[in-house]
Amino acid sequence: MRRGTKALVVIFVVSLAAVAAAYAGTTSPKGSASAERAAVMEAHRGGTMKLIAKTAGGTLDPQVNYTLQYWNLYMGTYDGLLAFTKAGGNASFIVVPDIAEKMPTISNGGKTWTFKIRKGVKFSNGKEVTTQDVVASLQRIFKVKSPTSGGFYAGIIGADACLKKAATCTLKGGVSSNPSARTVTINLKAPDPEFKYKLAVPHASIVPADSPAKDAGTKPVPGTGAYYFSSYNPNKQLVMKRNPYFKEWSHAAQPDGYPDQITMTFGLTAEAQVTAVENGQYDWMFDFPPSDRLSEIGTKYTDQVKLNLLTAFWYLPMNTNIPPFNNLKARQAVNYAIDRNAAIKIFGGPKLATPSCQVLPPGFPGHKDYCPYTKRPGAKWSAPDLAKAKKLVQESGTAGQAVSVYSADDEVQKDMAVYVQSVLNQIGYKAKVKPISGNIFFTYVQNTKHKVQINVQQWYQDYPAASDFLYILFGCETFHPGSDSSINIAGFCDKKINDQMKKALKLGNTNPKAADALWTKVDRMVTDASPMATLFTPRHLDFVSKRVGNFTFSKQYYWIIDQSWVQ
């Protein structure tokens, strides 16, 4: 072939390729999106995302830690068999296959879940994920006494023995594997439509089979995510670097991240954190900005403030087993008396929360607006009804009784308790405030031995199911007298309501729509029985530096840190 002809051929081939590429671009949105993302990735990949928090979040072990602070970071460092989609808005509630190749095959009437393990996924130590790692990770949930081992995973066959003797946990009959077929099978005692969510939270992360059979503490456990923890000093800093063995296998489950490195530094007060982010020394603050800086950041730094409604609620659990709140009228009186607007003002103002009377938050499966405890009962809260509250207290015969309002000792919660105390005094009680150190507050108020009458509490969803609010917080089975782990803080147990909850849970296996309708009914029944006074649905406020781009808020895990860029 002559030189001239060769050049013509080259031009022809290149032109053909260009036309083909253009054609592909117009006809395949997936390809276009991927090309677009590659271009964006090329433009913004790199740099260090600098985060700041007042204190460290405790152990770094993904199967033990139960804090939002680190669950936020686990999104980019660990994977489960399944994962919540790393996307903004309601899409983040969708569960997708992660370490599993596809969604499980469910058989045996919903009791047997079979997963095929993806090929080629590697831990940050270079080893490939095997079925043995998956089985060991599920056993490790019990060996490390994960805080949800007795809740989320107690339905696996063999879990009872593991809960009794953690060290020798095998989940015999519950979890098995077939290495040649690359499958793992999980057998449940009963069908559980929410099990997919439970497998997608960090406690079910897949870690190497040789990981320590105890809480790893400050020593990072290798993961499969786009990043790995390279160092952790709880008094100083946590550093995340790119996992050198990571190759994106599912953009929805574990997308590649933009920054090369993510650091979380500890030690600055919330006040100093605001100033540091304003000055661009840090890119994001973990702690909630102090109330006296809210106006400033909401005025001068509007582009850097991100507000998102949460699937959560602030509430006052009332102990239904001891006076005065073992009396329905006394509990209802508190509900009528609380001025939700005042509570919202303490929290930071009407832009940061919405008044509420019920358990399920807006936008949640089963939620339908309902508020019987207001001046004009109906769908929404309008104003407190002090006269009615005082009348109910008199009718209940509990007037003049002493009530202690417990709260964690941080600024907002203590102020909330002082406000509640003031309201209780107004309607006829002799109330006191008892602030407790935030480190022990949550377990302290759960234990019936401490006879906590009423306290300031919040609940943020673990996964998007109505049961995570109604059954977990007000189910008979979640009330454990004398235990520090009795999340039904009100000690509420109404057999009729509990039966309805169980019916709704079962219905979720076959008819999710009917289940949601039943949860709506249960929400109303619980609200009427008044084991708590709901205050409001909070919004989440993120304050980021000027250079942070592509802020994406997942309703499940909040800000997806590694999907934002800093350059």
Added chain:
Amino acid sequence: MGEALAGGLSAPPEPETAGASPWALAWRRFRRNKVGVAMLIVLVLIVLSSLVAPLYANHVAHTEPFRSNIDGTTIVNGKVVPVMQDSSTGLGLGVTPIGPTWDPHHYLLGADNQGRDVAARLLYGGRNSLLIGLAAAILTCTLGTIIGLAAGFFGGTVDGVLSRLLDVVWAFPVFLLAICLSTVLATSSYSIGPVRIESGSLVLPIVIIGIVYVPYVGRSVRGEVLSLREREFVEAAIGMGSSSWRLLRSDIFPNVVTTVIVLFPIMIALAIVTEAALSFLSIGVQPPDASWGTIILDGQSLLYTRPTVALAPGIAIVLTVLALNVLGDAVRDALDPRAKHKAAR
């Protein structure tokens, strides 16, 4: 009365003092100390203004200083305005309490984060802070004097036991000890025989603060007693067959009482500062009761927007403690003029 006052003066008596009692002489000397008198006046004003707190709250400000008033309103320049004001700029984040209006009828010093009148709470807080300071200082001085007298006078095993006891308390940093005791005791109720101390009672901070400062007084008194025991008038009284009780009551105690009197205002000042610190750490006076320490704590979250909330009680503490310290010096100079000469040399 005491040799330290009467017999101890080496300077020739002033003509106008002839025939006057030692206390009258001390009062005359005190009145000549203009700074001391000025500080006494400041202190009296602070005490008086705290005492009239209910009058101010009920008849001037017409406010409930212990009740949240988050959705309340007040009048500024003839207009009705909310006490807690929502931000109206930018994203509308945050709620700011009303600032000082300088109108005694309507939030003179502004509101705190519960919408309560800071001026009224400052006065009520002063009552608690001064009461705790005074009561704790009385407890400290009483216990310190008894222990110091017993240890110094009886010596031997009694001295050994009591002195080691004081050493143990002394060995702990005062604030650490107070914080530990408060953390354990402040949030629970206690029954001692028929007496029940409720959590949040002012008795607890009084007792805790009173106890942690006992070594300050006890060791000073013990040292004074050890020195007095060697003096001729004590030996003479022993020689005349005075009983131990009589010796303590008539010869030793009158001579150490001046030391205790000089220490007393300083102990009040220390107790007020300690109470403020404990309340600031949420382990002193419990909400909704107020003390200067709790108001500073309330103001901590408002330092950027409403610094008056923290500044006002801070200034009250500084003024009170300064007045008490200067007063302590003036009392010492009045009771023991030699100390001033010694200090001058």
